[in-house]
Amino acid sequence: MLVERHSRDPGQHNELSIEQTFAPGYALSVTNENPAEGAIHRYFDALQTGSPMLLKECFTDDARWFAPGRLPNSGIWHGPNAIVDEFFPIAMARMQPGSFTTELLSLTIGDSNAVVEWRSRATTISGHEYDNAYIANFVVTDGKISEVREYFDTHRGETLYQ
8 A cells, every 4th residue: 555645834944955876877978859858867967966956846736756665755755845855865864974876877768757676775773784676666757757657676775774
């Protein structure tokens, strides 16, 4: 069962930073990109900078992120504020600063979506090594991400919360 998550009151601030170091493995060269491809490139570029503002600009106002399992960040996250200010920091808060890396493994582009496979690694605050592969279908509307359906080994994901 997925829990629906909506953004908090806009006046509330999140103390967590998503600024992390990312592995350079996702760099892609593009010619004649379609809207889905452009949206994915902008998202991964924004992810590398760690800028919440740039990340939020990648999503439509009504974007949804579906995260499986029973982890603290599992559920359906609605809107750029909930995705960037709440969903992302839940996992990032469990990682040692500067230890998080992500590597793009494959990218399959459609007309209005992109299927992305990546690998994330980190050292948790409790000293465990985190290493997990992810795949997600990114739906793109008017050049922005409108939906993400993410899949990964949730058992390995539990390592973050031990």
